[in-house]
Amino acid sequence: METLPPSFYAQFTLIIGGLDSVKARSWMNATLLQLYHDGAIESGLPIPFIDGGTEGLKGNARVIIPEVTPCFDCLDYLFPKQTTFPLCTIANTPRLPEHCIEYAHQVLFVDHHHRPVDTDSGDDVSWVFNAAKARADEYRIDGVTFSLTVGVVKNVIPAIASTNAIIAAVCVTEALKLTQGIGEFLNNYLLYNGQGFHFMCTQFEACDDCRTCQQMVGQERIVVRREDTVKAWLHGMQASGREVSSIIVNGRGVYFSFNPEAAVIGLRMHEIGSDTLDVTFKEGGAKSLLLEFEE
C-alpha cells in the first residue's frame, strides 16, 4: 500500500475523512497531531480533522482539532470490538439467522469440503446459504437470506447511500463553519440514527492516558549533530541549562549521571541505535526526545 508522506497533509486548511477503517482514522489523527506538535504547518495553526462514518442507518461525525479537542484515539473505547459468536452458541443453541450462517460457514462447509470457504466464490457462498437455510428451518429460525449470508461470511456492514449523504452533509457543514467562522463548530461528536431520526451531540473529554495525544505532550523534537559524541551533546545540554540525569533507549537505561563514564557517551549521536531518547532532567521532568540529525 502506498502511503503519502505526512508533509503532504501539512498543505491543507482542514481535512475531511470518509475513511473505511479505524486504523486509517487513527493514522490520519496521529499524523495531524504530529505535524502540529512539530511546528511543521506553515500557518502555525492546527489542521482540523473532520471525520465521518456510517454503519447501515447509523452514522457519526467528529471534529478533531489537535490539542483543542480530544483526539481520535482518546475515544477508541467507542468502537466495539469485532462481533463474533461463541462457537458453543452457534453449535448448540442457535437463536439468530447469523448463528445458522456462521455454523454453516465455520463448521458444515469445512467438514464437507475439507477447506475454508472462499468468500469470493459464488458457489461456496451459495453452498453456505443452502446449508444455513436448512439448519435455520430445523430450528425454526427466520431470516436467513442470500444477502445476509454474503454479509456474515464476508463480514460486510451494509452501506446505505442516504446515510452516507447525511453524514457527508454534516462534515461539509462543519468545514464551512470552521473555514468561514460562521456559527460554532461541532464540539465534538455527533451521533445520527436514521431509525427514528435522532441526532445527538456529545462533548467528549480527552482521555488522560491516551496513547496518542497524551504521549506526544511529553515529546520534543530536537536537532543534534550526527557526528557529535553523546558526551559532547550532554555538555551542550548542560551549558544550555538542561542537565540530563538519565537516558533510556528502547526501554534500557544507557546513561545515568552518577555513572558519567557509561559506554554510551563515547558513541556518536547517530550510533545510539534509536532516534528517540527518553530522558530525565536534573531540574525535574521527563521527555521523549525525537532526534533530528544535521551534518
Ligand SMILES: [Zn+2]
Ligand atoms: Zn488522544
